[in-house]
Amino acid sequence: MLPGAGEQGRYNPSILTRIVFLVAATLLLALGAMMLVAFRGPPPHARPMMLVEATGLLRGGTQPPGSWQISRYQSDRAPTADAGQESNRAGAERIAGLLGVPANAVALIQERPPIGMPRPGPEIGPQPDMGMEFDPGRMMLRGNFALAVREDGKNWSVLLGRQGPNWRWYAITLSLMAGIFILLLLPAYWVARRITQPIRLLAEGAARERPERAEPLPIGGPPEVRAMGIAYNHMRARIADYVSERTAMLVAIAHDLRTPMTRLSFRLEQLPDGPRAKAQADVQEMRAMVTDLLDFMREGTEGRQRARIDLSAIVETLADDLADMGHDVVVTASQRAVIEGDALALRRCIGNMVENAVRYGGSARVSLRVEGSRAIVDVVDSGPGVPPEILDRLCEPFYRGEASRNRETGGVGLGLSIARTIAEGHEGSIGFANRAEGGLRATVILPLDR
Template sequence: MNSHLDRLNPSILTRIVALVAATLLLALGAMMLVAFRGPPPHARPMFLPEAAQLLRGEAAPTAAAWSIARYHSDRAPLPDVGQEVDGHASTQIAGMLGVPTRDVRLLRERPPASMRDTPLPPQSDSARSALFRAFVVAQRTGDGWTVVQAWQGANLRWYGITLSLMAGIFILLLLPAYWVARRITQPIRRLAEGAATERPERAEPLPLTGPPEVRAVGAAYNHMRARIADYLSERTAMLVAIAHDLRTPMTRLSFRLEQLPDGPRAKAQADVEEMRAMVTTLLDFMREGADTAARVRIDLSAMVETLADDLSDMGQEVAVIRSDRAVVLGDVVALRRCIGNLVENAVRYGGAARIAIAVDGRQASVSVEDDGPGVPDTTIERLCEPFYRGEASRNRETGGVGLGLAIARNIADSHGGRLAFANRTEGGLRASVTLPMAR
């Protein structure tokens, strides 16, 4: 089965080699098309009869592709560097005009040095009568010489056609090359997006498509994701079992503490209650990671306003300063706990909390600000680590056990959102939960 797939789905190396080979073949074909089917790069030469017409003042058929200068001179033109007098052609033009040979002079470009000593074959009279690139022809008149200077310009039509063909061929080659390259890189891009997921154990397995190399990497990634999910499940089950089993000895310890005197008993009972709260919080933390609750449409602004009213009734200084209407998809209890943990953290360390709900495009954000001391920039990224507390002491009066923000982050992640913290320039901390809007 795999060998059949490999034949139908070649490797990346094979695809790239095939793409390069196809591009080279098309480019060679395009060059041959331009070379053999296009017009010549220069206009066709001018012949001796046309030069005679120019001396008569008539328009030659090919003169439109040449630049012509006609003037009168007191003496016969002399050859410049790279020119020579062509006596044979001068005699022919004189015969066409019906004047003596001495009254006509033709100056043409000198042939290359390698061809000067090479005798021309008899059948090359037509080649002798062709004038290329530039020439000067003159005829003696009564008071001097009539001189016609001609030089051949570039064939703009040839260049226009050639450049148009090259641009068209480039576009025709670019489009399929882009399509093939996109098909080659699409599985790699999908693999990169899957690997960049913050919670890979919750992501869907990658489809095993594309070239053999990409399928092998995708299979390895899926195997790694499954192992991470199994490891986290085992860890969660172990911690839940330990936390659950600790409740029984703590309950027995509470009964035995009743036999102690009042002073030591109160301190011991406080320690037991702190242990029980820690166990309960740990269980809640592990349950939030399970993410098994059904999702419904939630009016986020109404939920936050209700939460703020409940906390205000309990004597906490909580206020909603902005409330854009936002509807999200999620678990009401979990989201209420997520935002409640942020508000309680702000009240605990800042004395008060201000909540703002804003909508930006397809996302809703809930910001909780306080006027507390803030958090050092070096440790702000650790606030959501389990059991980490920004306040150094472990006193229950100044803070919890370090799981409140971790629970809030788990809830935000499970809803496709993000939890972030930032110190305010005017002092205090800002905690923001960003959630996707319900469609």
Template sequence: MTNFAKRLWPDTVASRAILILVAALLAFHLLGYWAYRVGVENLATAGQDRGLAERIVSIKRAIASLPQAPERDRVAHDLSSASLEVHWSKVSLVLGTAPMTERTRAMEARLKELAPELAAESFRVGFADDGALGAGEANAYKHMMLVSVRLDDGSWVNFSSSALGASQRLDWGLTAIMICFAVGIVVVALLLLRWATRPLRDLALAAERFSLDQAPQPLPETGPVEVRRAARAFNTMRERIRSLVTERMQAMAAVSHDLRTPITRLRLRSEFLEDDATRSLIDADLGEMEAMIDSTLDYLRGGASSEPLRAVDLASVIETIVDEHVDQGHSVSLVGLNSAPVQGRVLSLKRAASNIIGNAVKYGEAAKVSITDAGANFAVLVEDEGPGIAEADCERVFHPFVRLEESRGRQTGGSGLGLTIALAIARSHDGSITLENRPEGGLRVTLLLPKLARTVQPAADMRA
């Protein structure tokens, strides 16, 4: 299927069902209309043929009972009608040399069947179009059916009829009624299909909004049996996931508690060491172990937090982090908006921004942070002066426990979870994080977060 055909092909259950329904209705109406027309025409033809045969017999008898020629001609004219014209003549209107065609034979057999009396008579049947008259194009009998019945004295009663040759015209009234019925059926079907597929839309919406940091809202198990089964399976799956994550968090919390106890004992014992260099190395290793435990727990939470959502000024959060780095003597600057209201959790957003800015300071020596308006989002850009990373690693670096050798050796510390945790927090706020190498060197990290519902006018501000 071509791309153009794919764009035209309906993409939802309701639209495809409507297409199938319309195609079925169209086929049904065409077939029904054809059957109706055939049936009506057959009935009309049968009744017309029978009436024609009976009139031919009765008129022939009436004219044959008259002895005088003038009276026969007058009665023939008097018995004529709009659909059947009658003439008495000494000769046959249908030439004896007229060619016999398929419809001529069929009409002759039909008249003999409907009027057995004609079977014993000498009569001729022909159509003017087939040359039964042998006249030119201007002949008055053109397009007519002709019947000539011979009387006992050798004269002929000639009949001509145009009713059988009339073409059937399309019944526009009936067609309009059928179209109205079809439109009504499609409208009702569309409403019913939207009602029937609503549980599917609710299921898709619930799957898109599924998050571990929100109170579970069971999906209503309504609709057809297949949809109810899907909703029930989704609710069961969601509960299993939450139970699995909860059990894993409890296990990790227990492990972290058990690990902190010996770490604390080791830290206390290191205080009694006389060698300051050895004590510093031990304290650094113990601090790294605690940091790894904290990072692992944050990663396992997957951005989940018990902190409620509320209006947060992202600019103030970023400014606080930047000020902390400046106080520590790091080269960090902040430019851009002085107000960036978003819907979020302060502690989670601070953790994500701290991980990003901390990486820039640790691996890039200096960081420039800017807050800009990006349409429906606020963008936090963190640029460093480090070596950057390979293009192939821009996605891999978000994977848990990934440590790039060029910038994340053991001497720099880190557990390979900073960006993973930041991305999980951003996604839990309907945001995103992207990485790109700057043309002039260094790495640019972009954090996008949706704006708060109310619009805030941006104001440029320079801070350092």
């Protein structure tokens, strides 16, 4: 198959190509949107003040146009130009004409315009009379200015103007940029999610604790992800075959051990009573170990029929049975929790947890509650607990928190392993924690039936 070619010859770009396309498309859309804002939006600067508007303010007007800020004061002399400022005589003459006062009775000081901007002043040469809009340099005030008029021949009425920021332009531009950002983010997120979805599925498949029991991953996506998916499915199949072969071998060995143990039991009948009792106890212990081993191996490999069951019925029936056998087992709380699973396997899972609590803690208090989409079974005992460093090892096969390995104080270390295998087979989990008031809390979490 050609690089980048998908099924039926359909072009399937690589992850690199998809990411480059996503970045390029996003940048082009962003640039286009910003050009639209720049060319179609309002001007970035506040509008200038017309000389006729300044004249109106001198005549007593109180509302400056746009974002202009105006202040007034009286002085005995006209304002003078400071550094960066200059006198606009042409504008002063125009205002004097509008006010009907002599030209020397009006002074106009403005900021010096930047290099390249038209300077205020009279036009050179004859110009047609096109009214106030003919000469923008003389008819507009930009930046800061000082305009003064002497009407009584002595005092000057000074008007100071300062051009404030164009908040309307800032508000409109920022709003448009925020809208453009959101409009670009949503499709970019959708495309990025489509690109990374096959990788996420591959990661979820690889994170499963029992990958050999999981369904093969769907093959799709970019060529790199397809190759990884195919390799993962091949690896999963090889692991499943390996586990199946080893499991079948161990089950066969454990099963075949029963025959010589049975013959050995018959031959022990010929021994005297003292040695015979000890030997029969050893054989019985070996038989129990073989039985536990067979159960452990079968729980991890055999598939059973599942149905909708009420977990509370299993918990209450199990507690009643153990209480009838003389064990201190009490159900302290129970809620209806319907799950899909194997009733016999779940009874064994919870039963192993309860029996472990009774064996090492002397009693068991069982509760069942529902939280969200999960059913949670807590089994609490009143024993001494276990050292914190071995909590994570309690479910390891053949590991026992009680290290004597005495059959009378415990099994061979497969009960909790079997419970964990059953819980994980139902997409659940098992955890342990020491209680502050003493004892051990064992928790089984199972998903509710949807």
